[in-house]
Structure formats: C-alpha cells, structure tokens
Amino acid sequence: xxxxxxxxxxxxxxxxxxxxxxxxxxxxxxxxxxxxxxxxxxxxxxxxxxxxxxxxxxxxxxxxxxxxxxxxxxxxxxxxxxxxxxxxxxxxxxxxxxxxxxxxxxxxxxxxxxxxxxxxxxxxxxxxxxxxxxxxxxxxxxxxxxxxxxxxxxxxxxxxxxxxxxxxxxxxxxxxxxxxxxxxxxxxxxxxxxxxxxxxxxxxxxxxxxxxxxxxxxxxxxxxxxxxxxxxxxxxxxxxxxxxxxxxxxxxxxxxxxxxxxxxxxxxxxxxxxxxxxxxxxxxxxxxxxxxxxxxxxxxxxxxxxxxxxxxxxxxxxxxxxxxxxxxxxxxxxxxxxxxxxxxxxxxxxxxxxxxxxxxxxxxxxxxxxxxxxxxxxxxxxxxxxxxxxxxxxxxxxxxxxxxxxxxxxxxxxxxxxxxxxxxxxxxxxxxxxxxxxxxxxxxxxxxxxxxxxxxxxxxxxxxxxxxxxxxxxxxxxxxxxxxxxxxxxxxxxxxxxxxxxxxxx
Numbered sequence: 354x355x356x357x358x359x360x361x362x363x364x365x366x367x368x369x370x371x372x373x374x375x376x377x378x379x380x381x382x383x384x385x386x387x388x389x390x391x392x393x394x395x396x397x398x399x400x401x402x403x404x405x406x407x408x409x410x411x412x413x414x415x416x417x418x419x420x421x422x423x424x425x426x427x428x429x430x431x432x433x434x435x436x437x438x439x440x441x442x443x444x445x446x447x448x449x450x451x452x453x454x455x456x457x458x459x460x461x462x463x464x465x466x467x468x469x470x471x472x473x474x475x476x477x478x479x480x481x482x483x484x485x486x487x488x489x490x491x492x493x494x495x496x497x498x499x500x501x502x503x504x505x506x507x508x509x510x511x512x513x514x515x516x517x518x519x520x521x522x523x524x525x526x527x528x529x530x531x532x533x534x535x536x537x538x539x540x541x542x543x544x545x546x547x548x549x550x551x552x553x554x555x556x557x558x559x560x561x562x563x564x565x566x567x568x569x570x571x572x573x574x575x576x577x578x579x580x581x582x583x584x585x586x587x588x589x590x591x592x593x594x595x596x597x598x599x600x601x602x603x604x605x606x607x608x609x610x611x612x613x614x615x616x617x618x619x620x621x622x623x624x625x626x627x628x629x630x631x632x633x634x635x636x637x638x639x640x641x642x643x644x645x646x647x648x649x650x651x652x653x654x655x656x657x658x659x660x661x662x663x664x665x666x667x668x669x670x671x672x673x674x675x676x677x678x679x680x681x682x683x684x685x686x687x688x689x690x691x692x693x694x695x696x697x698x699x700x701x702x703x704x705x706x707x708x709x710x711x712x713x714x715x716x717x718x719x720x721x722x723x724x725x726x727x728x729x730x731x732x733x734x735x736x737x738x739x740x741x742x743x744x745x746x747x748x749x750x751x752x753x754x755x756x757x758x759x760x761x762x763x764x765x766x767x768x769x770x771x772x773x774x775x776x777x778x779x780x781x782x783x784x785x786x787x788x789x790x791x792x793x794x795x796x797x798x799x800x801x802x803x804x805x806x807x808x809x810x811x812x813x814x815x816x817x818x819x820x821x822x823x824x825x826x827x828x829x830x831x832x833x834x835x836x837x838x839x840x841x842x843x844x845x846x847x848x849x850x851x852x853x854x855x856x857x858x859x
Contacts, residue, residue, distance in 0.1 A: 354404075356466065356488075356498065357421040361549035364821050364834030365644065367497040368488065369551070374497030375487075376402035376546045378534030381523070383483045386506045387515060388531040392540055393506035400534025402546045404500035408478040410508060416474040416486075419444050420466045426493065428472075429463040430502070432484040435476035437464050447471040463489060481505040481513070492818070492856075495647055527654055552836065573777070605750045606690045606721050610743040613793065614670065618693035621671025622701055627791050630783070631673060631739065634767075634823065637832040638738055638852060639677045642765050645818070645854045649733050649763060657682035665732040665757055667722045668740030672698030675715060676708060683734070684714040688725065695719040722753045731759045738767045742799050751809040761859040764815060767823060767852045771800035775849040778825070803847055810855050820853040822846030 354370045361367050367374040378385070378400045386393045399405035408414055416435075418428065421444070436458040441447060452473055466472045487499035520530050529536050535545035620626040643658045652658035660682030666675050669687030671694055679685045689695050698717045703709040722737075735758045737750075744750045751764075758764050769775050776797050783790040803820055810817050822835040824846070834852065839845040 354416065354500070355419045355421055356426060358496075359551055360821075360836035360838070362552050363549035364641075364836060365496075365549065366819050366836075367549070368493045369497060370404045370500050372551045373402060373404050374549065375404055375499040376400075376497070377528075378403055378546065379536035379544075380529045380532050380534060382501050382503065382534075383509075383515065384523075384528075384530045385533055386483055386503060386509050387513075389533060389539070390510070391507075392533075393503075393510070395540060397542065398533040398540060399501065399503070400542070400545050402548075403534060405503060406500070407503045407506065410478065410481065410505035412478045414476055414478050414502070416476075417447075417449075418466050418472045418474070419447065420468060420470050423468050425468045425470075426466045426498070427463055427489040428466055428486065429489045430474075430476070430484060430486045431462075432480050432482050432504075433476050433478075433502075434460050434462050435464075435474040436460055437472065438475050439473040440464075440467065440471065442467045442470040444469050444471050478502075478504045481508040483509075492648055525653060605723065605744045605746045605753070607743060607745050611690045614743075615691040615693040617791065618671065618691065618697045621673065621694070621697050627789070627794070628671070628673070629789060630825070631670075633825070633830055634832045635673055635677060637823065637834060638674065638767055639681075641821075641834055641852055641854075642678070642734070642736065643681060645763060645765065646734060648818075648856070649761075653682075659683035659734075662733040663759075664734045664736060665725075667735065667737040667754060667757075668743075669698060669717065670694050672701055672715075672717065674736065674738055675717075676702060676705070678736075679708060679713070679715040682714075685716070686732070687715070687717045688720050688722070689717075690719070690721050692719045722750070722757060726753060726756050731757055731762070733759055733762045735762070735764045736766070738765075739769075741766060741768045741801055742795065744799075747801050747805060748809040748812065751806070751815075752813040755810070755813040755815045755855075755857055758815075758857045760857055762857055763818075764810075764855045764857065765852070766806075767850065768806075769795070769800045769850055770848055771797070771802045772848050775800055778849045803844065803851065803853075806853060815855045815857050818854045818856055820847060820851060822848070823850035823852050825850070 357369050357372065358366065359369065361374065382399055382403065382405060385398060389398055392398055394407060396405060396407045420426065438455065438458050439452050464472055464474065481504050484502045484504065485499060486502055487494045523530050532538050533542060535542045537543060617627055621628055624632045646659055646662060650661055653660050658681045659678060662683045664678055664683040664685045666685060666687045669675050669689050672687055675685045675687040675698065687698060695717050702715055707713065708715050735754050737754060741747050741750055754764055769779050780795050780797060784792045784794060807817060820837055822837060824833050824835050826833055835846040837844055837846045
C-alpha cells in the first residue's frame with residue numbers, strides 16, 4: 354500500500370492509499386457485511402473509495418506500507434496486533450526478497466512509517482470484524498488516509514449482532530443500514546462514490562485551449578493596463594466622511610474603506626448589483642468552509658454540517674455568507690465596522706422566519722475584530738472573506754483573527770493575490786471595462802500575496818492547512834476551487850483570487 358498526499362480534482366489536499374482517498378460509503382461497512390450474505394465475500398461490494406480488503410478466517414496477512422510522503426506517519430490497526438517484520442528509511446531500498454526472516458519480531462497495534470521509508474507488517478486474521486487501519490494523525494485520517502480490513506464476513510453474520518440503539522444513529526447521519534456501499538442490494542454498484550481522483554497532469558486538448566486562452570489574456574492584459582493608466586481618476590468615487598461607522602483609532606480598519614462599502618450597503622442583496630461576484634462565489638466558499646470544518650466535528654447530516662460550531666465572520670457586510678452558514682447549523686456572529694452594513698444584514702435576516710426566530714443562532718454586531726478581543730471571546734471557526742485586502746495592516750489583522758480562534762480551531766479567508774493577472778481580473782476588467790463593479794472598489798496596492806499570508810500565520814503561531822485558487826467560470830457564472838500548482842507550475846492556480854484554511858494549535 355503506497356502512502357501519498359496530493360491535490361485532487363475536487364481541489365482538496367488529501368491522503369491516499371494507492372491513489373485512493375477514503376470516502377465514507379452510503380452504508381457503513383459492518384452493516385454491508387451483515388446484510389449481504391455470501392456477497393459480503395466479494396471485495397467490490399464495499400465500494401471504490403473505501404480501500405477495503407476481505408480476509409478469510411485465520412489467513413496470514415502481510416501488509417507492505419511504502420511512504421511516498423516526506424513526513425512520517427503513525428499507523429494503527431483496530432482489533433488486532435501485528436508483527437513489525439521489517440522497517441527502513443529509504444523506500445528505494447525495499448524489496449520483497451530482502452524481508453528478514455525474524456523468528457521473534459516485535460508486536461504492536463501502532464507503528465510509525467518513516468518519511469519516504471517502508472514498513473512490513475504481518476498479522477493473523479483470527480478476529481472477525483470490520484477493522485479500521487488508518488494514520489493516527491487525526492487530520493490525516495479525516496483527509497482520507499484510511500483503509501478497512503474485513504475479517505471472516507460469514508462469521509460476523511452468524512455470531513455478531515448490531516444493537517437497535519446503534520442502528521438508530523444511522524438515519525440521523527443519512528446512512529442506510531442495509532445493502533452494499535452504493536446503497537443497493539446484491540452486487541449492483543450503481544450510484545457508488547467515484548472520486549475525487551488524482552489529477553491527470555498530461556496535456557489534453559483542453560490544456561492546449563487553456564494555453565491559447567492564457568496568451569490571449571496576456572495580450573488583453575497589456576491593453577487593459579494601458580487603458581487603466583489613461584483612465585480619469587476624477588471618475589473614481591470620493592469617500593463620504595459622514596458615513597456611520599464603529600471602530601477605534603487602533604483598529605486595522607481603513608476609514609475610507611468603511612465609507613466606501615457603507616455607500617453600497619443598500620445593494621448587498623441585489624444578485625445583479627455590484628456584489629454580484631460575491632453572490633456567485635458564495636456557494637463555493639461555503640462548501641470549502643464546510644468541508645474543512647470536518648476537522649472540528651463530524652457533521653450530523655448534510656443539511657446541518659456545521660451544527661454545534663461557533664463561527665465568527667469578520668467583515669460580514671450584508672450577511673450573505675453568515676446566513677448560509679447559519680442554515681448549516683452553525684452559531685454565527687457577524688461583525689462589521691459599518692453600521693449601515695449591519696442594519697442591512699439584520700433587516701434581511703428578518704425576512705427568513707428561521708433566522709429571525711427566538712431560537713436563531715445568527716447575531717450581528719457593529720464592531721471590529723480588535724474590539725472583540727477585549728472580551729477574550731474565541732470561536733471554533735473564524736472567517737473573513739474578501740476583507741483583508743481592504744485593511745490597513747494585513748499582518749496585524751491576521752494576528753487578531755488568530756487570537757479570536759479557539760486552540761484547535763480553524764481560520765478560513767479569501768482574498769486577492771498581488772499580481773498583474775489579479776489587477777486585470779479584479780480591477781481593470783470588472784471596474785473599468787465591464788463596469789459590473791464600481792470604480793475604486795479595489796486598491797491594487799492593498800492586495801495580499803500568499804507569502805505575506807504564510808508569514809503572518811507563522812508569526813501568529815498558526816499552521817496553514819491548505820491554500821487553493823478561486824477561479825471564476827464566466828460561462829457558468831460560478832467559482833471553482835483549484836489546486837495551487839497547475840501543470841507542474843508552482844502557484845499557477847493562485848495568481849488571482851485564492852482561499853486558504855489554517856489551524857491554531859491546541
């Protein structure tokens with residue numbers, strides 16, 4: 354079994370056994386064993402994405418782990434102890450012919466697989482059950498570095514039972530209790546999970562088309578820069594110093610930025626207005642946040658994936674992101690330095706009976722992140738989307754957000770890279786050529802490079818888990834999370850908009 358980590362075609366960075374990242378089947382494996390009779394002996398009924406192996410009773414099993422990753426991994430096998438037959442620090446030196454014949458190897462249920470090394474394990478499959486074999490690092494296990502060893506399915510059917518209490522849990526998590534991994538009876542795997550998969554880096558017709566599009570974009574970019582340089586600055590909107598706001602002099606908030614967005618507050622919920630790009634981006638960023646939140650708590654259902662989590666949205670604007678997260682079950686606090694934005698957010702939430710009820714878990718406050726730190730309040734998940742490129746001091750801002758995150762909690766943000774492509778796609782085209790965003794919405798000098806983010810997180814003692822590109826698909830009116838490295842070119846995917854997730858150590 355080869356261990357690797359890679360960016361997959363869903364944009365996530367996952368762990369894999371033999372290029373397969375574990376995905377929970379529609380029917381838990383033990384229930385599949387119990388309900389399929391003789392078909393439970395067929396390895397295929399457990400699904401493509403579960404890395405399941407079926408063993409006979411008292412079969413001697415040898416597991417060879419080859420680490421294609423640059424970090425060591427502690428692997429644990431439930432329900433069994435194994436012999437550590439061989440272990441080495443260089444994967445290239447491994448050979449089946451060189452496995453030593455040790456008459457008394459050490460016995461363990463957990464073993465560390467060396468970085469870029471190998472381990473050979475051996476055990477007797479004499480304990481019937483569906484046993485999880487996984488990396489003991491919690492994040493690696495959740496990200497897919499897991500496998501299932503099913504030992505003697507027929508014995509399980511004849512001698513083991515599942516309590517009614519255990520069976521009652523499944524419907525609450527949208528799991529079936531009978532059938533194969535696809536939720537079907539017998540051997541039909543129609544509807545089985547297929548993916549995400551390792552990205553195919555070979556050149557296809559679409560890649561050639563993308564290259565041509567890049568060349569055309571480059572030409573348009575130079576023309577756009579000329580257009581931008583010749584534009585009349587007198588046409589840019591001027592700040593209204595009378596706009597209502599709430600922040601202290603020590604805040605990282607820019608008064609001009611607050612004034613600018615206060616003037617647009619009435620248009621927050623117009624899907625065709627100046628915030629149209631955010632409306633189109635919202636489903637993508639919500640899905641990204643919900644997926645990474647699995648590190649904090651297993652979702653109770655698809656519709657309440659954030660249930661039980663406290664969320665802070667810094668710079669919430671009109672509440673677009675907050676309402677989506679609250680509907681997923683999170684207890685959301687949205688803060689903004691603009692009183693007008695908070696008023697719009699509260700007014701829109703009142704239109705939804707669920708969000709406006711006494712039991713609503715959605716709260717809006719006109720304040721800043723810096724002011725909130727004075728209360729020593731912390732949250733499971735802190736979010737700030739399309740905000741950091743409008744603050745005075747990005748490094749201070751990130752440090753403040755980290756201090757508002759619980760130990761072990763997550764920080765998720767979206768922003769814009771400081772590149773020529775970003776200037777073209779986020780300023781010149783939308784503001785000066787297409788006119789879909791008001792001029793002056795963005796200031797190129799305040800765009801934030803990924804290396805600045807990494808440094809700020811490091812200075813704040815926070816660990817970066819993922820950074821991915823956010824690409825706009827104009828023909829579909831949607832956004833897509835893409836891997837940072839495309840076609841072997843480092844950071845090609847994060848040259849404009851990007852999204853990242855970091856974790857504060859416990």
